[in-house]
Amino acid sequence: MDLFSDIEQQEKEELLQLRAELTQANHLYYVENAPTMSDRDFDFKMHRLQDLEKMYPEMADASSPTQHVGSDLGSNKFVSIKHRYPMLSLGNTYSKEEIEDWVRKLPTNVEIVCELKYDGLSISLWYEKGQLTHALTRGDGIRGDDVLRNILTIPSIPTTLRPPLANLPYVELRGEVLLPWENFERLNRERESNEDPLFANPRNAASGTLKLLDPDEVRRRGLIAYLYYLLGDQLPGQTHSERLEMARQGGFPVSDAIRVCHSVDEVMEFIAYWDTERKNLPVATDGIVLKVNNLQQQQTLGYTAKTPRWAIAYKFPAEKQLTTLEKITYQVGRTGVVTPVANLTPIQLSGTIVQRATLHNEDFIRQLNIQEGDRVWVEKGGEIIPKITGKDDTNHNNATAPYQFIQTCPECGTPLVRIDGEAAWRCPNETSCPPQLKGKLEHFVSRKAMDIDGLGQETIDLLFEQGLVRNIADIYDLRKDDIAKQEGFGDKSAEKILTGIETSKQVPWSRVLFALGIRMIGETTAKKIARRFTSIDTLQWATIEELTSIEDVGEQIAHNIIAYFQDETNLSILVRLRQAGVQLVSEQPTQTNTATQSLAGKTIVISGTFSFHSREEYKDMIEQHGGKNAGSVSGKTSFILAGENMGPEKRHKAESLGIPLVSEEDFLQML
Numbered sequence: 001m002d003l004f005s006d007i008e009q010q011e012k013e014e015l016l017q018l019r020a021e022l023t024q025a026n027h028l029y030y031v032e033n034a035p036t037m038s039d040r041d042f043d044f045k046m047h048r049l050q051d052l053e054k055m056y057p058e059m060a061d062a063s064s065p066t067q068h069v070g071s072d073l074g075s076n077k078f079v080s081i082k083h084r085y086p087m088l089s090l091g092n093t094y095s096k097e098e099i100e101d102w103v104r105k106l107p108t109n110v111e112i113v114c115e116l117k118y119d120g121l122s123i124s125l126w127y128e129k130g131q132l133t134h135a136l137t138r139g140d141g142i143r144g145d146d147v148l149r150n151i152l153t154i155p156s157i158p159t160t161l162r163p164p165l166a167n168l169p170y171v172e173l174r175g176e177v178l179l180p181w182e183n184f185e186r187l188n189r190e191r192e193s194n195e196d197p198l199f200a201n202p203r204n205a206a207s208g209t210l211k212l213l214d215p216d217e218v219r220r221r222g223l224i225a226y227l228y229y230l231l232g233d234q235l236p237g238q239t240h241s242e243r244l245e246m247a248r249q250g251g252f253p254v255s256d257a258i259r260v261c262h263s264v265d266e267v268m269e270f271i272a273y274w275d276t277e278r279k280n281l282p283v284a285t286d287g288i289v290l291k292v293n294n295l296q297q298q299q300t301l302g303y304t305a306k307t308p309r310w311a312i313a314y315k316f317p318a319e320k321q322l323t324t325l326e327k328i329t330y331q332v333g334r335t336g337v338v339t340p341v342a343n344l345t346p347i348q349l350s351g352t353i354v355q356r357a358t359l360h361n362e363d364f365i366r367q368l369n370i371q372e373g374d375r376v377w378v379e380k381g382g383e384i385i386p387k388i389t390g391k392d393d394t395n396h397n398n399a400t401a402p403y404q405f406i407q408t409c410p411e412c413g414t415p416l417v418r419i420d421g422e423a424a425w426r427c428p429n430e431t432s433c434p435p436q437l438k439g440k441l442e443h444f445v446s447r448k449a450m451d452i453d454g455l456g457q458e459t460i461d462l463l464f465e466q467g468l469v470r471n472i473a474d475i476y477d478l479r480k481d482d483i484a485k486q487e488g489f490g491d492k493s494a495e496k497i498l499t500g501i502e503t504s505k506q507v508p509w510s511r512v513l514f515a516l517g518i519r520m521i522g523e524t525t526a527k528k529i530a531r532r533f534t535s536i537d538t539l540q541w542a543t544i545e546e547l548t549s550i551e552d553v554g555e556q557i558a559h560n561i562i563a564y565f566q567d568e569t570n571l572s573i574l575v576r577l578r579q580a581g582v583q584l585v586s587e588q589p590t591q592t593n594t595a596t597q598s599l600a601g602k603t604i605v606i607s608g609t610f611s612f613h614s615r616e617e618y619k620d621m622i623e624q625h626g627g628k629n630a631g632s633v634s635g636k637t638s639f640i641l642a643g644e645n646m647g648p649e650k651r652h653k654a655e656s657l658g659i660p661l662v663s664e665e666d667f668l669q670m671l
């Protein structure tokens with residue numbers, strides 16, 4: 001084979017490989033909110049794919065990620081609506097030379113508006129006859145999810161248009177929804193203490209938040225927004241900057257970091273200024289957006305399939321700094337996993353002070369070949385949580401002894417074990433290692449588990465230090481005096497905690513199972529197990545085969561369940577929980593005597609498939625609680641109990657009649 005066709009073959013393979021990789025990365029980024037590729041790698045790979053597609057036009061494919069924007073659709077939690085104007089993305093570059101070229105190629109005397117590129121997720125607000133009617137995510141650029149009820153939690157977004165925008169038939173404002181650094185860090189701290197997976201950056205946190213079904217939780221997290229683009233019918237104004245000014249006057253949150261530039265030099269000044277100054281902003285930014293100011297000129301320049309030709313983004317390089325790895329310490333988690341932590345000489349990186357970074361596990365440290373005292377590179381790629389990416393060899397530490405992971409638990413002294421096939425070292429002393437005990441208690445009382453009001457991490461720590469609670473059953477033996485006599489507590493707060501403990505006895509079995517903290521049993525898996533094994537007694541005698549026949553339950557989880565019931569301490573805890581009145585059996589939906597009349601007067605349509613109860617069970621439940629079940633959606637429908645894969649017809653009808661969709665979880669909560 002000659003050399004050229006060989007190269008061609010290789011490049012075509014690379015092209016296909018990049019398409020697959022970027023499609024997958026888009027899914028992880030937009031749908032799962034859990035990116036695995038840094039923004040920079042993504043952009044470089046995307047540019048390479050664009051180049052390859054230009055070289056081999058015969059390989060064109062309309063479904064290539066170069067041809068459409070990534071999609072955040074993929075759940076049926078919200079009604080999806082077609083955008084009136086497609087929501088495009090922006091061409092981007094990391095090179096200032098390319099920005100200069102772009103500006104120079106524009107007609108002379110063109111005004112360019114420079115703005116910050118906010119790193120959140122885009123939103124499109126529809127104002128029909130002056131009223132906010134929809135708030136759509138970008139979705140796939142053609143359709144977006146209507147997340148209006150969550151957008152309404154952002155105090156700065158007006159629901160009614162004010163002058164000078166009032167009285168226009170249709171105005172659409174586009175902008176970015178963001179979670180400020182401070183709120184992001186608070187949220188992640190909470191998630192860390194609940195052992196929930198952390199959000200990689202504020203963008204993912206904002207995106208995850210906007211897709212929540214519970215607006216109260218959205219409000220609690222504290223989203224904000226900046227608007228940067230106006231569209232609509234019969235809009236006044238000849239330039240983009242005039243329109244932004246109108247939005248600002250109309251009470252919309254529009255950033256002040258905007259400059260109308262008349263030359264490349266002015267653009268470069270803006271970039272240089274904000275490259276440093278952005279670190280003092282309360283929100284994440286990842287670049288600068290340049291837009292042709294004159295709307296007529298914008299129209300002449302037009303669009304490609306995916307991006308406007310009248311705008312471009314310059315993206316800031318990843319921030320990276322050297323600092324000293326002062327000490328490696330070790331943290332023991334709820335499940336006994338020992339995580340090495342890098343304690344660094346504090347440095348300022350993209351708006352936050354960084355002094356700790358996870359070192360993940362022994363293998364990670366060995367791969368980086370780092371030791372205490374080394375100068376290490378700390379990076380925030382695409383504003384992701386800081387990570388150590390390497391060490392500075394120019395000034396190397398003379399220590400010669402190879403790195404050794406600790407051999408005993410730093411908390412209880414028990415020799416650590418490394419389970420085959422896992423990278424983690426673990427302390428096996430589940431029953432008396434303090435952080436494991438505390439972690440189990442904190443998990444048990446947490447919101448998604450027993451949700452005990454007033455018993456947060458700090459109170460648990462205090463009660464633990466005082467020897468009042470060692471395990472989850474001790475919580476139900478707490479007396480008012482035990483709590484009231486603690487510093488910072490009184491009769492009132494003690495009563496509140498006791499009421500919370502009492503109420504937790506109503507928490508359904510599936511959540512109790514999650515709360516027990518059996519290794520690897522998350523919220524969803526617990527639900528699936530509880531659906532199959534409707535009481536602790538049946539679960540206790542389940543075989544490996546029975547357990548692994550449940551969706552999501554593999555051999556490892558099955559073994560963990562069996563091991564849990566083989567432990568004497570656990571069995572005695574269960575006996576005490578049962579005596580206390582904790583729900584260790586599924587509530588029978590058909591028991592009339594326990595039902596409330598909470599659905600009285602409501603007509604409810606059931607649609608889709610469910611994971612917690614069967615459709616028949618839901619029908620019964622609706623009736624038991626005083627509601628009426630109807631087969632089809634009409635003006636009389638109060639809400640739709642919406643499961644997975646809800647039918648498109650029902651969805652459209654609900655959408656047009658403005659009937660709310662209620663998830664399975666919210667429905668059960670309602671009862």
Ligand code: IVH
Pocket residue numbers: 088089090115116117118119120121122123175176228229289308311313
């Ligand atoms: S203008 C048609 N301006 O960046 C042009 N976008 O990578 C519409 N973004 O989807 C976008 N700050 O989510 C524009 N000042 C700004 C922006 C901005 C952030 C986001 C937006 C867009 C993405 C493109």
